[in-house]
Amino acid sequence: MRVSDLSTVAGVPVATIKYYLREGLLPRGETTTSANQASYGQAHVRRLTLIRSLVDVGGLSISAVRKVLAAIDDPDVPLHEMLGATVGTVTPGAGATEHDEYRAQAVAEIGRVVDARGWRVSADAPARDAAVDVLAAMHRVGGERLATVLDAYVRAVELVAEADLDTVSAVPDRDVRAETALVGTVLGDHLLAALRRLAQEHVSATRFTPPPPETP
Amino acid sequence: MRVSDLSTVAGVPVATIKYYLREGLLPRGETTTSANQASYGQAHVRRLTLIRSLVDVGGLSISAVRKVLAAIDDPDVPLHEMLGATVGTVTPGAGATEHDEYRAQAVAEIGRVVDARGWRVSADAPARDAAVDVLAAMHRVGGERLATVLDAYVRAVELVAEADLDTVSAVPDRDVRAETALVGTVLGDHLLAALRRLAQEHVSATRFTPPPPETP
DNA sequence: GCATGGTGGATACTGTAACTATCGGATAGC
DNA sequence: GCTATCCGATAGTTACAGTATCCACCATGC
Structure with missing residues (x-):
């Protein structure tokens, strides 16, 4: 399989494939004979599909994709650390974090819920x-109001995380498991949002409009 | 309050404020005397803080912010429609959606859970x-595996949505309510993700490592 | 055995988004 | 009156994500 075939199968322009090769997202094909004839296999198609999903649907940047793919490919990186790597990349913020009153309050609130639910998470996750x-941003712009949802959110994500881990645990192969966790986490965020x-x-409809005619 | 003051209070460079004015994100200050002396008030500070939160923390693009702010400011736009407007902007995808087997399956699955939970949502939301x-992207890249989380996710977002609506309903003023809903939805996605x-x-820790010493 | 066209690799270019800098004229406050 | 600041417009900058072009080289069908 040469680039043009890979391009057709995966539906990605050749120029873009070359770009991904340059950026180290996609491993180079095996240069069988010598010099300028490399051959790509099924693994490349998979990887390319993965990259496209993370970029197009997951909204990750190219550099973010490079980071998480490197984590996937490194057998020494534990799973939760790989997922942690996606955090900073999905939420681009973190730059020049202001340490104002809002942040202090937010730190306290997160600490409270983590303690209350007995979550075993490292302090510097x-x-x-x-x-x-x-x-902190919620407080800054919306006052106290928005913090009241926190407890409900925490209970909700416990449900979600249990399901996530069930799915990931069911995968026997290490590489496939890492990939599943990655896709499930990145795309899962968007699925949850939708x-x-x-x-x-x-909920809005059921609260504020009359119920529809019963259909038992 | 002139631009430089607004800049200091909100922590946003003057040039950026001018940019937002140009782009119509921020209403121009009242041009009190005439021509080149405009004055800004507390509302501008609020609006500016809101914009910055949506952009920096929420990750919205400038054009997305313009759209949702226009929806906030228009009293005729119903709340759920305003929130709907944020969907297409947060998930940039939707371009050239392929109608393959994966998508067909995804359509069926979403239809199934919506029916199963009795959700009253319009078919073209x-x-x-x-x-x-x-x-569909999950199926494309990860096979059947990932779809198993769907039911848990649906139950989780019901919890979340109830809490969201509780919070929003508690706000008396229409404008503040719209703003609360917007911020809660956009930033809420990221809070949920984190x-x-x-x-x-x-969950990973409790499943795969020995429990910590008890501290009753 | 050789023309044709695809290949790998390098480099240069394009378009968009989100600012940032400069400029010309006006005006405020001393 | 003088200087600092302001407004508004225009032009420039940076980063990102590709695209496009070039060129020497293989490989294969005729």
Whole structure:
């Protein structure tokens, strides 16, 4: 399989494939004979599909994809660390974090819920900082109001995380498991976001409009 | 309050404020005397803080911010429609959606869960398409495996949406309510994502490592 | 045995997004 | 009156994600 075939199968322009090769997202094909004839296999198609999903649907940047793929490919990186690597990349913020009153309050609130639910998470988990940043921003712009959702969110993500781990645990192969965890986490965020909008619409409809005629 | 003051208070460079004015994100200050002396008030500070949160923490693009702000400011736009407007902007995809087997399956699955939970959502809600797209991408890259989480996700977002609506309903003023819904939805996605990582770490830790010494 | 066209690799270019810098004229406050 | 600041417009900058072009080289069908 040469580039043009890979391009056809995966639906990605050749120029873009070359770009991904340059950027180290996609391993180079085996240069069988010599010099300028490399051959690509099924693994390249998989990887390319993965990259496209992360970029197009997951919204990751190229450098973010490079990072997480490197983590996938390194057998020494534990799973939760790989997922942690996606945090800083999905939420681009974290730059020049202001240490104001809002942030202090957010730190306290996150600490409270982590303790209350008995979560065993390291104090310096990147996701923890991300959560603090978002919560601080909520306070900054919306006052106290928004913090009241925190407990419900925490219970909801426990449900989600249990399901996530069930799915990931069921995969025997290490590489496939890492890939599953990655895709499930990155795309899962967006799936959750879309479902949340639907659920909001539903809840809003049931609360504020008369119920539809019963259909038993 | 002139631009430089606004800049100091909100922590945003003057040049950037001018850019936002140009782009119509921020209403121009009242041009009190005439021509070149405009004055800004507390509302501008609020709006500027809101914009920065949506951009920096929420990750929205400038054009997306313009769209949702226009929806906020228009009293005729119903709440769920405003939130729907954020869907297409957060998930940039939707371009050249392939109608392959994966998508067909995703459509069926979303239809199934919506029916199963009795969700009252319109068939052409933007969030529905977004969910279908993401689910199709999951199938494309990860096979059947990932779809098993769907039911758990649906139950989780019901919890979340109830909490969201509780919070929003508690706000009396229409404008503040719209703003709360917007911020809660956009930033809420990221808060949920970060909390989800934490919960994943916790669940992973409790499943695969010995329990910590008890501290009753 | 040789023309044709695809290949790998390098380099240069394009388009978009989000600012950032400069400029010309006006005006505020001393 | 003088200087600092302001407004508005225009032009420039940086980063990102590709695209496009070039060129020497293989490989294969005639």
